Amino acid sequence: MLSKNKIRYVRSLESKKFRNAHNAFLAEGNKLVSDVLGAFECEWMLAKPSWMATQGDIPAGELLVDEYDEISKVSLLSTPQDVIAVFRRPAYDLSHADASASLVLALDGVQDPGNLGTIVRLADWFGIEHVVCSPDTADVFAPKAIQATMGAIARVQVHYTPLESFLKAASENSVPVYGTFMSGESLYGHALSEAGVIVMGNEGGGIRPEAEQFISHRLHIPAFAPGRATSESLNVAIATAIVCSEFRRPRENVS
Amino acid sequence: MLSKNKIRYVRSLESKKFRNAHNAFLAEGNKLVSDVLGAFECEWMLAKPSWMATQGDIPAGELLVDEYDEISKVSLLSTPQDVIAVFRRPAYDLSHADASASLVLALDGVQDPGNLGTIVRLADWFGIEHVVCSPDTADVFAPKAIQATMGAIARVQVHYTPLESFLKAASENSVPVYGTFMSGESLYGHALSEAGVIVMGNEGGGIRPEAEQFISHRLHIPAFAPGRATSESLNVAIATAIVCSEFRRPRENVS
The missing domain is CATH 3.40.1280.10 (SPOUT methyltransferase, trefoil knot domain)
Known part of the structure; x- marks a missing residue:
């Protein structure tokens, strides 16, 4: 089960103020998260088992299997997909x-x-x-x-x-x-x-x-x-x- | 004053069903309405006096001067501009x-x-x-x-x-x-x-x-x-x- 605090945290990343405060950002969707996972540090992920089966090792700080269809509780998409994740923002030179x-x-x-x-x-x-x-x-x-x-x-x-x-x-x-x-x-x-x-x-x-x-x-x-x-x-x-x-x-x- | 029926009618044009039923569409914004006015039949318009002063003759079936800042009651834009209008859809060959x-x-x-x-x-x-x-x-x-x-x-x-x-x-x-x-x-x-x-x-x-x-x-x-x-x-x-x-x-x- 997703805690209320976690739901609040994930959704707060819609706002620039909280992205800056947490140095983090949100990504959703099967292909997008898969692409981003190879590039940035993932701190939290909620994914359906079907999507996880398509991936190799998933290096996420906290990895939750979405067994209770909770993605819609945190998703910002009109049609939520099978995975949502929070990543650390990169620092570029x-x-x-x-x-x-x-x-x-x-x-x-x-x-x-x-x-x-x-x-x-x-x-x-x-x-x-x-x-x-x-x-x-x-x-x-x-x-x-x-x-x-x-x-x-x-x-x-x-x-x-x-x-x-x-x-x-x-x-x-x-x-x-x-x-x-x-x-x-x-x-x-x-x-x-x-x-x-x-x-x-x-x-x-x-x-x-x-x-x-x-x-x-x-x-x-x-x-x-x-x-x-x-x-x-x-x-x-x-x-x-x-x-x-x-x-x-x-x-x-x-x- | 805009009637409730008119507000309902104008806002209904956000939906394809009602656009089809009325054979009409909605356009907003100073430049856009100005462009569209020369091409399609305008059945209804609500505009601020300042915008109207920039136009020549306005061939609208019903032309309302927005003296009471009512555009926001019908606008679909996050920042309403000075004019909103309903046009007849064209029939093309x-x-x-x-x-x-x-x-x-x-x-x-x-x-x-x-x-x-x-x-x-x-x-x-x-x-x-x-x-x-x-x-x-x-x-x-x-x-x-x-x-x-x-x-x-x-x-x-x-x-x-x-x-x-x-x-x-x-x-x-x-x-x-x-x-x-x-x-x-x-x-x-x-x-x-x-x-x-x-x-x-x-x-x-x-x-x-x-x-x-x-x-x-x-x-x-x-x-x-x-x-x-x-x-x-x-x-x-x-x-x-x-x-x-x-x-x-x-x-x-x-x-």
Whole structure:
């Protein structure tokens, strides 16, 4: 049986305040927990026997077999799955986010946890190992963000740091810093490097002046058929995907 | 003052059953309502004087000035804006979705209203005027979907029809039908036509066999750095964006 205290503790992790206080986060779902288990320290888990049978050794501090269908008492999902677990948050070293050697994403105030999680998932797809976020970007350990990563949180390091100093250092080391603007040069015609920083802005306001001052390459995703009335902008996760795809697509032979 | 009956009616449009019964849908927000107003018949509107002053003539069947801050009584948003309105649903002619003349998106059971709305928004960006959905795809007139279109619903026609017959007709007319699969050919190396159908599948299950049988070009979005452990898939809206960007980017000169 789950104690009331435990139920309260697990559900408290929906709030950033308690995630910070306990240095922990919540993950749910058969595939997600399986992915995360290989990457982070698990302090508590409640799982159905059927799911446990699909796993090898489960290194959890406290492992409860859900014989009484109690997952729904702690789950935040509308359709609870077979496992829910609490993990310790990782501590990452920002200096590993070396934009002179590989592509790094930088997020300037992305607000929606779903957008953030989706961006981490696509970063993983495109081989981007570090996502550097301004302190006011959504918390990637929020349940909605974790779920949207679909397990990519186990492979992508998400850092929180003042963007200005991170971009300033990149700029001083002659690392290319890309950003998308309404007024930039077409993404499709631009020579894109294999390493550097790609800055993506807030959903409504885009990239702030504090970050913009360090951008060396101003890009724009052109809408098709200019002149036609069209949407004014793209969702930030969609724009990130288009930019990352363009950076990672095989290079054309330039004659 | 808003009557209880009116409040009940407006809020009932959150449900597909009542949207169907009344052939109507709900839109909220200053920019969204402004966009939609030019495209669909407005049967009822509640707006603050400040918003109304930004508009020209407002052709609404019933127009209420929100002097008593009553928008929050009917709003579905966590932060209500200055206007909420009920519109008649449009009736579209599917025969205009001519995939021999332009790109058409076909959605095979996309479930999440946010994904669907985001896809409509990016279709608009990429000059795709018709999105053809299987009957079990999410309802684009659901409030969450409408909001996610960010007004693109005013410019993109969304059709619901059995995909099998739509794709069969395209196939019989030698229209190229593209779909993405885990096993397809790399999107980046493939010659992509300027007209045709792009089929995108359900979030979990992808494209079903009933639609797959008509696909003439099996594509795949390759992950970067093959061999590396990576996410198994991309969010469907993200995948749609990458595919559409690739179709619409300027063609390289083939020597």
